[in-house]
Amino acid sequence: MEDRDVVALDDPVGESLRGPHAHLARRVGRAVTYLPGVATFSSVSADADAAEWAELAQLLGGPDQFADMFSCPASPPPGWDPVFVLEGRQMIWPGARRAGEPGELGAESDGKVVELDPESVPEVLALVERTQPGPFWPRTHELGTYLGIRENGALVAMAGERLKPPGWTEISAVCTAPEARGRGYAAHLVSELVTRVMSRGVRPFLHVAEKNTAAIALYERLGFETRKHVTFRGFRTP
C-alpha cells in the first residue's frame, strides 16, 4: 500500500517543512530546517548533490554547525563528520482503525488528561530531562498538541504531536516519570492522541529507537505496526 501518502513518510522532516509546518521552516535552495528552538531537524533530497549539501551548511550558519538529519538516507560529501548514529524504526497506525478506549485514570492521578500550554514548558522540559524520550526544545510545543497527566498537580506523564507530513501526524515525546510508570499513563495518552489525530482525517505514526524495547512493546500492544527500519544521523558541517 505504498500510496502517495505513505511515501511522504520517507522524508517526514522535509514533507512537514514544505507542508503543514512551512510557517516554522527556514530554507536555502532545496535545504530546509526548523526555526531555532522548535527543532534541529533538517532535510535534503534523498539524492542530494554537493551543491545541495552546501546549501544546507549555509542554512545552518556555515562551518562547524550541527546538521541533525533525522532519518534522511542521503550521504553527505567528505568533510561532514558524523556526530551520532542511532538505529530506529518507524511505526504507523494501520488504516482506518480506531484507538481502544483508554479507560479511567487511576486514583494516583488528578483524573484527567490536560492540554499543556506554553506556561507548562519549564515542567515539560524538566520531565523530558528526567526521562529522555528524545529531543525537546523550548518551542517544540508549537509543532502540535501536547497532553499531560498530573499527580497532585505535578506533571508526571506527557505525549504530543511532532512532525506533520501531509496525511500524517507523528506522536512523540511519550514519557512517564519513573515513580509513575506502570499505571497506564503512556498507553492512555497515546490512545488519546491517536483518537484526536484520526478525528482530523490524518493517520498517526511515530519513531522509536531500536533499543527501546519497552516502548516498542507498548506501541505494538496499542496497535502500531512497523513500517520500516531507519537510521537517525547527525553530522558537523565542514
Ligand SMILES: CC(C)(COP(=O)(O)OP(=O)(O)OC[C@H]1O[C@@H](n2cnc3c(N)ncnc32)[C@H](O)[C@@H]1OP(=O)(O)O)[C@@H](O)C(=O)NCCC(=O)NCCS
Ligand atoms: C515507555 C514509557 C513511556 C512507558 O510509560 P508508562 O506510563 O509506564 O507506560 P504504561 O503504564 O502505559 O505501560 C505500558 C506497558 O508497558 C510496560 N512498561 C512500561 N514501562 C516499562 C519498562 N520500563 N520496562 C518494561 N515494561 C514497561 C507496562 O508494564 C505496560 O504493560 P502492561 O500494560 O502489559 O502491563 C516509560 O517507560 C518512559 O517514560 N520511558 C522513557 C522515555 C521513553 O523511552 N519514551 C519513549 C520514546 S519513543
